[in-house]
Amino acid sequence: MGSARQGSIIVADYPHLVSDSPDPNCLELAFLTATDMQYFNAAADQLDGVLQLAASQAGVNFVDVRPNFSGHGVCDSDGRWMNGIDLRSPGGSAIDGSFHPNGRGQANGYARAIQAYIDSATNRTSKGYPANPTPTPDPATALAVAD
Numbered sequence: 001m002g003s004a005r006q007g008s009i010i011v012a013d014y015p016h017l018v019s020d021s022p023d024p025n026c027l028e029l030a031f032l033t034a035t036d037m038q039y040f041n042a043a044a045d046q047l048d049g050v051l052q053l054a055a056s057q058a059g060v061n062f063v064d065v066r067p068n069f070s071g072h073g074v075c076d077s078d079g080r081w082m083n084g085i086d087l088r089s090p091g092g093s094a095i096d097g098s099f100h101p102n103g104r105g106q107a108n109g110y111a112r113a114i115q116a117y118i119d120s121a122t123n124r125t126s127k128g129y130p131a132n133p134t135p136t137p138d139p140a141t142a143l144a145v146a147d
Contacts, residue, residue: 008129008132017073074099
């Protein structure tokens with residue numbers, strides 16, 4: 001584990017699929033209700049919380065990309081960075097790539113968020129990347145040890 005401690009691992013979370021007010025005339029979301037869209041975003045938030053906790057417990061860096069993607073979900077007028085449903089997707093399944101970041105999302109959402117995290121790091125490895133933080137204890141383990 002000593003070599004892993006000297007490296008730099010960065011975990012990024014998931015963006016919201018849709019904004020709070022997507023274009024109501026967008027056909028790519030026509031089969032989803034407002035409740036469905038809220039559910040998907042809430043599920044992403046819950047998953048992001050699990051990822052952040054796991055990153056903390058593992059002692060690796062965590063980047064929240066949701067602010068970068070704000071206003072760029074499926075059917076957003078600010079320029080979408082998320083694919084909607086795509087029945088023409090290449091690569092096998094008829095819906096490969098649906099509801100995933102497109103090239104602009106990868107470049108402007110993920111890459112920019114990760115680069116900003118790297119640039120703002122104060123504790124760095126010898127290669128200049130963010131040093132991994134000290135792992136936090138698993139709450140269940142910490143309680144068991146305290147008893």
